[in-house]
Amino acid sequence: MLKHLLIIIYSSLIASSYAEQKLSVNYCVDPNWAPYESIVKQKHTGISKIFVDLIAEKSNINFILVPTSSWEESLEFVKSGQCDLIPLINTSEKRRQYLSFSDDYFRAPNAIYAHFKNPIIGNLSGLTNQSIAVVKSYRLHHHLSKHFPNTNLVPVENGFLGLQKVENNEVDYFVGSFHAANRIIQENNFSNIRIAGIANLEDQLRIGVAKEKEYLLPIFNQAIAQITKEERKKVTHYLKSIKIIEPPNYRIALQVSCLFLIIVVILLIRYLQLKQHGRALADKNMKLEELHHTLAEKNLQLTELAMKDPLTGLFNRTHLSKIIEQQIKLTARYQTQVCMLMIDIDDFKAINDNHGHTIGDNILKNIAKTLLSIARETDIVSRWGGEEFVVVCPETSLEEAYKLAERIQKGMTKIHIDEISGVTCSIGIAELEKGITASEWFKYADKAMYQAKFKGKDCIQIMS
Ligand SMILES: Nc1nc2c(ncn2[C@@H]2O[C@H](COP(=O)(O)OP(=O)(O)OP(=O)(O)O)[C@@H](O)[C@H]2O)c(=O)[nH]1
Numbered sequence: 046m047l048k049h050l051l052i053i054i055y056s057s058l059i060a061s062s063y064a065e066q067k068l069s070v071n072y073c074v075d076p077n078w079a080p081y082e083s084i085v086k087q088k089h090t091g092i093s094k095i096f097v098d099l100i101a102e103k104s105n106i107n108f109i110l111v112p113t114s115s116w117e118e119s120l121e122f123v124k125s126g127q128c129d130l131i132p133l134i135n136t137s138e139k140r141r142q143y144l145s146f147s148d149d150y151f152r153a154p155n156a157i158y159a160h161f162k163n164p165i166i167g168n169l170s171g172l173t174n175q176s177i178a179v180v181k182s183y184r185l186h187h188h189l190s191k192h193f194p195n196t197n198l199v200p201v202e203n204g205f206l207g208l209q210k211v212e213n214n215e216v217d218y219f220v221g222s223f224h225a226a227n228r229i230i231q232e233n234n235f236s237n238i239r240i241a242g243i244a245n246l247e248d249q250l251r252i253g254v255a256k257e258k259e260y261l262l263p264i265f266n267q268a269i270a271q272i273t274k275e276e277r278k279k280v281t282h283y284l285k286s287i288k289i290i291e292p293p294n295y296r297i298a299l300q301v302s303c304l305f306l307i308i309v310v311i312l313l314i315r316y317l318q319l320k321q322h323g324r325a326l327a328d329k330n331m332k333l334e335e336l337h338h339t340l341a342e343k344n345l346q347l348t349e350l351a352m353k354d355p356l357t358g359l360f361n362r363t364h365l366s367k368i369i370e371q372q373i374k375l376t377a378r379y380q381t382q383v384c385m386l387m388i389d390i391d392d393f394k395a396i397n398d399n400h401g402h403t404i405g406d407n408i409l410k411n412i413a414k415t416l417l418s419i420a421r422e423t424d425i426v427s428r429w430g431g432e433e434f435v436v437v438c439p440e441t442s443l444e445e446a447y448k449l450a451e452r453i454q455k456g457m458t459k460i461h462i463d464e465i466s467g468v469t470c471s472i473g474i475a476e477l478e479k480g481i482t483a484s485e486w487f488k489y490a491d492k493a494m495y496q497a498k499f500k501g502k503d504c505i506q507i508m509s
Pocket residue numbers: 356389390391392393394395397401402403404405406409430431432498502
């Protein structure tokens with residue numbers, strides 16, 4: 046009690062004397078604890094700098110920074126007297142042995158950070174035997190080693206190194222100051238880290254003064270009490286300028302990617318199926334077209350077969366009958382002359398008998414060629430049957446038909462097959478008379494041909 050009274054009296058004396066002569070104090074900070082405090086290019090920056098400036102102004106004390114390279118070094122400096130105070134520090138049993146503390150002036154949470162593969166634990170009681178990185182000599186370090194002896198503590202030099210271990214999955218968790226950790230995550234783009242819980246140990250930060258300078262505490266407390274809400278807003282603004290990182294939600298990203306991949310695969314399969322289907326369809330269409338073509342060809346062949354004599358290729362009897370029917374109609378309408386030549390090869394049986402059927406066939410084929418070459422293009426040359434041929438000559442008079450018959454006879458003499466040198470034929474000619482039927486016309490031509498035979502063969506007879 047007496048001691049406290051003496052300190053107050055001493056401090057007020059000092060305070061009044063400071064009015065005339067400005068007192069200076071040396072202070073140390075944590076050089077790696079942004080945004081709370083840090084040393085950048087030998088200069089103090091961060092939240093504690095805002096408060097130091099306010100307290101300096103209100104207490105009229107000159108604060109001189111003694112730069113250090115680590116928090117541990119700062120603690121050593123204040124112990125050894127190289128620094129008079131540390132402006133932003135938590136109390137702890139250990140620290141109370143060499144420091145006296147002002148009233149707290151800034152409070153902030155601590156959080157638990159984890160690799161996104163590790164589960165959310167909520168708070169410190171969720172920690173069991175995991176590996177936990179924590180900054181060496183921080184109050185949290187002592188707190189965890191005292192209250193969570195089963196955990197595997199990994200002390201690190203600073204928050205960056207601890208969070209880097211989490212990012213690289215070297216430790217399960219990092220426990221540290223909320224604002225500082227967020228800033229490190231953001232600056233270093235640690236994309237694998239998320240907040241796994243809030244540490245139920247709040248930072249209640251204050252000035253820690255070396256024991257031999259504890260007489261300054263009333264002055265500091267007075268200055269702290271004078272800090273206005275407006276002035277505190279500077280700190281809020283400063284913190285707001287730091288974005289809090291929302292670690293990317295990899296699960297959603299993975300799900301979206303999977304969904305996208307599935308859609309792409311389905312579309313690809315569908316595309317390939319359609320392509321295959323299209324190809325099969327095109328194949329089928331092509332085959333169908335080929336089939337259609339073949340069918341058309343076959344039909345043509347069939348029609349030709351139905352129309353033509355297979356041995357000579359001339360029109361057959363059936364087709365000739367149809368043509369003659371048309372011819373009769375045309376003649377009746379246009380009053381033109383049409384003649385029919387009935388040609389019968391003489392003694393063909395003897396050719397067959399003496400030279401064989403194959404030679405006989407060849408002779409018949411040659412006769413057909415001869416007839417086609419001699420007749421006009423408009424004449425209709427046909428094989429009536431066996432060794433009989435019929436030539437129908439539109440727009441032809443009996444005289445012209447007779448001349449044609451003569452040319453045919455002459456042509457026949459030029460046929461040479463094997464030992465056979467020329468054939469003879471008997472030709473009957475009948476003009477299409479008005480009003481007669483096709484069969485009557487045939488009958489007349491046939492009759493004329495038989496008359497020619499009767500006359501001794503190799504001659505031409507006009508129907509009389
Ligand atoms: N090689 C061959 N012979 C045929 C064909 N069609 C009919 N013949 C033959 O022609 C001959 C016709 O004989 P005939 O009716 O007696 O007449 P021909 O021997 O010519 O006697 P004439 O008519 O009186 O001059 C027969 O021997 C038939 O076999 C054929 O497609 N090929």
